Amino acid sequence: MRRSAIALAKLAARANPSAQTLRLRTLSHGLSSPRLASVATPFAGPIFRRHGSTLPPRSSAFATATKEHVEHLKSLLSSPNGVMSTLDGSASTDDLQPFNDDWMNKYHGKSQIVVKPKTTQEVAEILKYCNGQGLAVVPQGGNTGLVGGSNPVYDEIILNLGNMSAIRSFDEVSGILQCDAGCILETVDNYLAEKGFIFPLDLGAKGSCQVGGNVATNAGGLRLLRYGSLHGTVLGLEVVLPDGTIYDSMGGLRKDNTGFDLKQLFIGSEGTIGIITGVSILAPKRPTAMNVAVFSLSSYEAVQKVFNETKAGLGEILSAFEFFDKQAYELVKRHIKEGGEADRKVFETEGEFYVLVETGGSNNDHDEEKLQNLLEKLMEDELILDGVLAQDQTQFHSLWKLRELIPESAGKAGSVYKYDLSVPVPKMYSLVEKMRTRLGDAGLWKEGGGGRIREVVGYGHIGDGNLHINICADKYDDEIEKVIEPYVYEIVAEERGSISAEHGLGVMKAPYIGYSKSPTSIELMKQVKKMFDPKGILNPYKYVVV
Numbered sequence: 297m298r299r300s301a302i303a304l305a306k307l308a309a310r311a312n313p314s315a316q317t318l319r320l321r322t323l324s325h326g327l328s329s330p331r332l333a334s335v336a337t338p339f340a341g342p343i344f345r346r347h348g349s350t351l352p353p354r355s356s357a358f359a360t361a362t363k364e365h366v367e368h369l370k371s372l373l374s375s376p377n378g379v380m381s382t383l384d385g386s387a388s389t390d391d392l393q394p395f396n397d398d399w400m401n402k403y404h405g406k407s408q409i410v411v412k413p414k415t416t417q418e419v420a421e422i423l424k425y426c427n428g429q430g431l432a433v434v435p436q437g438g439n440t441g442l443v444g445g446s447n448p449v450y451d452e453i454i455l456n457l458g459n460m461s462a463i464r465s466f467d468e469v470s471g472i473l474q475c476d477a478g479c480i481l482e483t484v485d486n487y488l489a490e491k492g493f494i495f496p497l498d499l500g501a502k503g504s505c506q507v508g509g510n511v512a513t514n515a516g517g518l519r520l521l522r523y524g525s526l527h528g529t530v531l532g533l534e535v536v537l538p539d540g541t542i543y544d545s546m547g548g549l550r551k552d553n554t555g556f557d558l559k560q561l562f563i564g565s566e567g568t569i570g571i572i573t574g575v576s577i578l579a580p581k582r583p584t585a586m587n588v589a590v591f592s593l594s595s596y597e598a599v600q601k602v603f604n605e606t607k608a609g610l611g612e613i614l615s616a617f618e619f620f621d622k623q624a625y626e627l628v629k630r631h632i633k634e635g636g637e638a639d640r641k642v643f644e645t646e647g648e649f650y651v652l653v654e655t656g657g658s659n660n661d662h663d664e665e666k667l668q669n670l671l672e673k674l675m676e677d678e679l680i681l682d683g684v685l686a687q688d689q690t691q692f693h694s695l696w697k698l699r700e701l702i703p704e705s706a707g708k709a710g711s712v713y714k715y716d717l718s719v720p721v722p723k724m725y726s727l728v729e730k731m732r733t734r735l736g737d738a739g740l741w742k743e744g745g746g747g748r749i750r751e752v753v754g755y756g757h758i759g760d761g762n763l764h765i766n767i768c769a770d771k772y773d774d775e776i777e778k779v780i781e782p783y784v785y786e787i788v789a790e791e792r793g794s795i796s797a798e799h800g801l802g803v804m805k806a807p808y809i810g811y812s813k814s815p816t817s818i819e820l821m822k823q824v825k826k827m828f829d830p831k832g833i834l835n836p837y838k839y840v841v842v
């Protein structure tokens with residue numbers, strides 16, 4: 297009888313307990329690298345075109361904040377320390393910089409006031425006052441976004457939710473958690489872990505991003521494949537509307553068919569129609585048996601085949617299926633090495649592509665058997681070149697790091713233009729190839745390095761049909777941007793895809809929404825915005841610009 301891959305791996309582990317990860321088997325021969333055939337899909341509707349995106353000028357409809365405004369805002373809060381401003385000398389420009397700038401150093405606001413309320417009532421008082429005074433406001437959570445959605449464009453007042461971070465309640469029978477919007481995602485997940493539950497969203501920025509910001513941007517993350525989108529898991533919200541009205545649906549019923557499901561409007565509205573202050577969400581039971589494996593593959597076609605086999609083989613225990621290309625893997629290796637870690641060989645045979653498969657179930661033996669059968673099949677079919685399987689928690693995390701460290705590693709390689717696209721899975725990687733060709737033709741990128749574009753990498757959530765393209769440039773520059781945009785949106789529109797699968801529109805993609813949405817949809821969105829925010833004070837110049 298043939299021994300299984302996992303059994304072999306375990307024997308190897310006993311023989312060499314210091315091995316960081318376990319090798320499954322190496323198949324370095326007999327595999328061709330077929331290119332993905334490009335299939336012409338006619339786009340039925342007219343393709344929206346927009347060239348030379350420019351920022352709208354600062355709106356003269358908004359008041360300019362003064363020292364008197366600062367004084368009044370202070371009077372609305374329980375602690376005057378909740379307002380930081382250069383207008384009254386309570387803060388310096390440097391103090392406000394972490395709130396004005398985004399973490400990529402791409403977006404730079406010029407706000408002179410940061411307000412940090414502690415209660416929903418305080419948020420309501422602030423918004424009521426700002427609305428009355430015509431002062432524009434940008435809501436801000438962990439400021440970890442990628443599209444400039446949480447930074448001021450000009451001098452909007454920053455309303456930061458960081459001081460609202462209490463877990464309000466957790467019901468261990470229903471799994472319903474209620475918390476303040478400013479709770480850090482990882483803190484909430486750790487709290488749930490102690491009770492045997494899991495937050496139904498996980499992403500690389502979990503240590504800094506906030507739950508309210510996650511909901512406001514409808515963050516997708518690494519386990520959407522398993523737990524679905526926040527549109528399904530969020531059961532209720534507390535939201536302060538621009539005039540200070542508090543909308544409260546925190547009751548959080550799983551079933552409720554009485555009228556429009558209004559909370560859905562706020563999920564993914566990027567702080568343009570209300571500020572989320574509380575979230576009620578359904579937390580599933582935390583899997584007690586988890587495993588992760590990473591494979592190297594020779595082609596994108598193999599990635600797709602492995603995805604199909606994995607879905608069929610693992611069924612309900614599949615909790616993540618991620619992919620990355622060799623260029624992304626090289627960046628991570630370099631980053632890990634620069635961080636001082638010993639250079640270790642993870643794969644005997646490296647590939648053109650890598651996939652990470654995670655299982656999460658409740659019975660280790662059952663899950664392992666399924667994973668084992670899958671791996672045998674993948675190897676027999678010669679779909680994978682090599683694979684490693686985590687054997688303990690440390691290895692579990694170090695394998696996940698190969699995927700999770702990609703954005704950070706790209707950031708180390710330069711100023712990164714980030715695209716977050718949805719297209720049918722068979723078309724996904726062709727977008728990366730088209731982008732390389734485009735940048736090569738413009739003389740900006742050369743295979744092997746040497747151009748102003750240092751690297752173009754493709755990775756993402758295959759399980760959700762969501763591709764990330766990261767283009768690492770020597771600096772953010774209009775000349776480069778014009779080569780990339782709107783070209784990148786045009787090639788997405790040709791496939792009838794989405795120009796924002798999960799990062800949102802923010803200020804970056806606001807001008808390009810027409811590549812993904814019809815004029816009718818955009819008009820309806822504008823009407824919604826006007827209804828909730830007739831003065832347009834909330835997060836102006838972004839999302840759907842009225």
Ligand SMILES: O=C(O)CC[C@@H](O)C(=O)O
Nearest residue numbers: 500703714715756764766
């Ligand atoms: O930085 C990016 O482009 C992607 C970030 C995030 O959505 C991820 O999937 O890692």
Ligand SMILES: [Zn+2]
Nearest residue numbers: 517757764798
């Ligand atoms: Zn992502």
